[in-house]
Amino acid sequence: MPNAQLTARSLGTLLGEWRGNGAHYQALADRIRLLVLDGRIPIDTRLPAERDLAGRLDLSRTTVTAAYRELREAGFVDSVRGSGSLTRLPGPVLVAASPLGGEGMLDFTKAALPAVASLPAAARAAAEELPHFLPDSGYDPIGLPHLREAIAKRYGERGLPTDAEQILVTVGAQQAIALLARTFLGRGDRALVEMPTYPHATESLRLAGARLVPVTVGTTPGLEAGADGWDVDAVEQTIRRANPALAYLIPDFHNPTGASMSAETRERVLAAAASQGTIVVGDETTAELDIDRADHLLPLAAYGDRRAGDAPVILIGSASKSMWGGLRIGWIRADRPLIRKLVAAKPSTDLGTPILEQLVVARMLPQMGEIVEERRAQLRSGRDTVRRLVAEHFPTWTVPHLHGGLAAWVGLGAPVSSALSLGARNHGLLIAAGPRFGLDGAFERFLRIPITSGEDETIRAFRALSRAWATSLHQPVPYTDPAILADVV
Template identity: 85%
Template sequence: MADAQLTARSLDALLGEWRGDGAHYQALADRIRLLVLDGRIPIDTRLPAERDLAAHLALSRTTVTAAYRELREAGFVDSVRGSGSLARLPGPVLTAAPPIGGDGMLDFTKAALPAAASLPAAARAAAEELPHFLPDSGYDPVGLPHLREAIAARYRERGLPTEAGQILVTVGAQQAIALIARTFLGRGDRALVEMPTYPHAIESLRLAGARLVPVTVTAAPAAGAGPHAVGDDELSDGWDVEAVEESIRRTNPALAYLIPDFHNPTGASMSPETRIRILAAAASQGTIVVGDETTAELDIDRVGERLPIAAYGVREAGDAPVILIGSASKSLWGGLRIGWIRAERPLIRKLIAAKPATDLGTPILEQLVVARMLPQMREILEERRVQLRAGRESVRRLLASHFPDWTVPELRGGLAAWVGIGAPVSSALALGARSHNLLIAAGPRFGLDGAFERFLRIPITYSEDETARALAALARTWSTSLHAPIPYPDPASLADVV
């Protein structure tokens, strides 16, 4: 039996704008294939019956039959008697498209920096500290006391009074999101989320049983960066605050997941006024605000200070709390799987009680490394600022050279640019790029129901050479693959982290 079933209406929503100039059966097969590869159609999901899908898409049944046959022959669909057509990933017999260039696959699905320069020394010092902790069991569900104090001190430096007892250390920010969702959401509760947003947060909220309430975030284009550019004086912070307030009042969400600083993927940052108004609206409805700050300190040249979003709320008895999520992975290194939650003590106690259901402790050695590095954050962030500024300029220059009509947003910090590509072909572009040695996440990976086909997230975290190779691969794909059938990639080469 299939785990889930897609109706023709649901699949139509996921497909988005899929029709092109070529054969409809090929375009339909290509789009369903991408949805399976990206995980938007889970494995073992039952696809709509051919007759139902043909009627809903206003196609002949012959066209849908040919698309399903193409998917079956490539191993993306398995027809099981009594269960219909089930989504699959091809086995090892699949032959990957021959790579072009021979330099290896570039993975631009990850917007992440290499390790900070001070990490090796911190790791050696932490290893020397480790014997002090070996007589204990090694299971640490809360976090080492001196690391919790170092995290609290960092919040105090940023203008938010915090004590060590308000910190819970987690295995990365992703565990923090999942833990908060599982603890404070019940099945059927509404959760407000920005669109587009961090895909793995959507997954965590859905796994907790939440019904998602989307609110739009936009990225302002940079002055002089294309035909749709605007001047700096016209830039907004990306949030329609009145629409957010109305959504909170109308749907009464139990939780709101927000990325207020260098939003993933748009790069937008909330103004102080927007933060104040959203927190006030949430407090009036009893909505818990979760501020994901994993990119908050990756400033390049943002104008004006931004305190942590929790600092903008005027708390009164009965107000809904603000929970902050932080991480060492974006600023220090992705291989350091250390994150944390900052909240009021009663909520921290509740989260500690819920944590052992999925995790019995955070690695001691990695905590020791992070505790060594946090006091050096000013120097580390300056190092990151130099790296990100260079990456931003490389992306801007190379995009202007290869794609002068694309819209590049104003980017004051963060890890990636949310680029407008001018046509609803992001999925086809991402899929075709795989045959040119490039993995890149399509715009709909960051949305719901096939939205954002006119956008592509391009990281600014890679070297000049890697960025040049990636954009050259996109240019080849843009000029060729969008007008011809796209070769099937080997699914083993696909990345799960975005």
């Protein structure tokens, strides 16, 4: 299989504002390293020829040659005769001591809570229930009937009448996104996405062959209570002009901005989509992580005015965000004909969802009221800790007033997110740079900081950010720890 080719123009766009006060070759090498670590340049990608990149960046060829040499020596590039310079990840390196006092690398690429208190009891009860299912094959492509009933009941409690025939259980929300993309998108179809957004969703849409059409959401720091974050006029115009086959939206406590669509925005977006025949996929995995939102908002599909021929609204849910990331159970809510179509397509990727995990989630869904209250207290504490630490360490940074969700989309005031992220690795902190959530190097002025960790861990993270901050502003950051490619959650 031929290696993917990255053109000089594409790499120039990904690099963004990369120049610092130090040597240009070092700054260029540092930025390409970060792009590889963050997954924005895939492994085995052929970098542009030195002459082409030098011309694009208005550098001497000697400078680009020196940058590529730095990358080769660090293990991020292999020069293969006939194939050019191919990106790599270096092998593991033993580190004598952690920069944070031996506590190990702190992973803030994942905005995820620990398991809820009721999970151990539910797991034990589910294990006792499992023998009743052992005489069957164990291959369950649709979902256990009583779990689907429980999911449907929860939608009803939230204001959207649903029956079990409208539910398909999946292996987490990520499989649901990929299944929907593969089923309803063809190569070359347009897919509307918010920017910034959840990066693994855009990866799934691209793998299905979609051309992404972005609309900006919630990137203004300091959103006040009731402010929306979506330019609904622009969304309507984009839908009319681009005529996307599918729109992927996160309407509640948006990842990463934390914004929530107002009821009016939901109605207008769904009406615009219906007029163009655009399928709307609402990712509601964070919908129940409410801290203190003033408005009571229904599931996205409740705002559609469905008539014969209108495009459907499909919802994605998950146990992972509200219960525990180790419970890889998600679901799709859609009209029955669409569920049948998805069931027919699902066996191409898996032959069933784990029975034991389904039994655990089925036991926990009736406790969602108590779970939501437990999460509310944890997230409020995390939110307040992050706001306090930003004020103490970085008074020029801006933090929106979050009403829910798992992370704060913090404005840095300067386009240094990638440099700060790379520098933080050298002080024991893994954190995703703002462009990880955008396209083509955008959002260098933002950093997603999870509000899901305890106070001690968050204090450690801010100490690392403080140490990295001055360096990221004034000079290229030396690379010392080749951490593995981080998945963003």
